[in-house]
Amino acid sequence: MAFSGDIPLFVALAVLAGVVVTLLLRPLRATGARTDIGESEVALYRDQLAEIGRDVDRGVIGEAEAEAARIEVSRRLLAADDARQRAVRENSAANPRWRKGMAVAIALGVPLVALAVYLQSGSPGLPDRPLAPRLAVSADQLPVEALVIRIERRLKAQxxxxxxxxxxxxxxxxxxxxxxxxxxxxxxxxxxxxxxxxxxxxxxxxxxxxxxxxxxxxxxxxxxxxxxxxxxxxxxxxxxxxxxxxxxxxxxxxxxxxxxxxxxxxxxxxxxxxxxxxxxxxxxxxx
Structure with a gap:
């Protein structure tokens, strides 16, 4: 199999394999990551409470609706804070040895298996089909999902x-x-x-x-x-x-x-x- 011209493809595959391995290793990491997530959730719900107040000031929602939203967000905030505190307590536990061995096996095994399967069954020589040109056709030729992507991109810019x-x-x-x-x-x-x-x-x-x-x-x-x-x-x-x-x-x-x-x-x-x-x-x- 010739690899000339396929270097970008294999770089992309290597990056993708790295992302997959990272996701697979996340459950094996110590619970410190859960603490960070809990803090992020707490901050998110606090921002939502502030946003409700701004919506009331702009007249987008009424006070009764705002109060109901505040109660729900506050409930979620308390739950997130409880989860964060539990994660902090769990973070003090020692990391079992099997986690490290499993992490090494996954980090080495997944990329090697994926590469072997791709070289055996894949088609790296096929031309790519970039998303941008496919979205550049007229709107009546696009499926609904692609049309939504186009509009979302425009709204993000405008x-x-x-x-x-x-x-x-x-x-x-x-x-x-x-x-x-x-x-x-x-x-x-x-x-x-x-x-x-x-x-x-x-x-x-x-x-x-x-x-x-x-x-x-x-x-x-x-x-x-x-x-x-x-x-x-x-x-x-x-x-x-x-x-x-x-x-x-x-x-x-x-x-x-x-x-x-x-x-x-x-x-x-x-x-x-x-x-x-x-x-x-x-x-x-x-x-």
């Missing part, structure tokens, strides 16, 4: 690109990345203010992230959206769902029937709302 945030938020939603979708809508509102559509879209992402439950934060978004535009369909639908979940079926039916009365003939969401009304009325009739 974080004030409102159109980019509004484009990527519904894409995140379709991919099931609900928390990312909610964050993208929040960013859009920071840049250009809250609208009924943006608030309702963020509320929907929060509902999906909570497995269909209308959480306090989501309900606050829908109520704000309704105040800005009483005809906003997502806000009306999910507020009706909140009524139903809280045992107010009659209120939910009134809200949804009012939606249908004012709906355009071609409203895509109308069949789903009719099905929901029919199911609830059928259940009520049986009772």
């Amino acid at each position: 974080p004030d690109d409102l159109r980019g945030w509004e484009l990527i938020a519904p894409t995140y939603l379709r991919l099931g990345r609900y928390d990312d979708a909610a964050g993208a809508w929040t960013r859009a509102m920071i840049l250009d203010g809250a609208t009924a559509e943006r608030l309702a879209a963020r509320g929907e992402a929060r509902v999906l992230a909570a497995d269909g439950r209308v959480t306090g934060g989501a309900k606050a978004d829908f109520e704000k959206a309704e105040a800005l535009d009483p005809a906003e369909p997502r806000a009306q639908y999910f507020l009706g769902l909140a009524d139903y979940d809280e045992g107010r079926s009659d209120a939910a039916l009134v809200r949804w029937k009012a939606m249908l009365a004012d709906a355009p003939e071609d409203a895509a969401w109308a069949p789903a709302v009719r099905a929901r009304i029919k199911a609830i009325e059928g259940k009520t009739a049986k009772e």
Whole structure:
């Protein structure tokens, strides 16, 4: 096998093998690493508490939602601090001898085995396919995942690109990345203010992230959206769902029937709302 021209490839493979070995050795290291991780988590949760305060000052979230977020982050902060203290105590224990022997075996064995397998079965002579040229094609030729990567790169370089945030938020939603979708809508509102559509879209992402439950934060978004535009369909639908979940079926039916009365003939969401009304009325009739 000729190796001319393959030096960069083998350098990359060597680096990759080093990364793999490092990851494999991490569990065998003394628990001092866990102490560092615990301190990082504590610092992260403290930063999150400060960020909640800044969000309240900017008017992105309400005080009730902020208080709920503070309670949750504080709970995680206490848990992280307890874990950090346990790691500090464990760090004083002696490192067993078998760890060192296992570490040496892994450090030498993994790269050698990987190299042998690659030389036997690999194809180092094939041309590479760099990511950048593959992403440089027109947007309609890209799969959704690649399109997201392109937009994320642009937003990293241009974080004030409102159109980019509004484009990527519904894409995140379709991919099931609900928390990312909610964050993208929040960013859009920071840049250009809250609208009924943006608030309702963020509320929907929060509902999906909570497995269909209308959480306090989501309900606050829908109520704000309704105040800005009483005809906003997502806000009306999910507020009706909140009524139903809280045992107010009659209120939910009134809200949804009012939606249908004012709906355009071609409203895509109308069949789903009719099905929901029919199911609830059928259940009520049986009772």
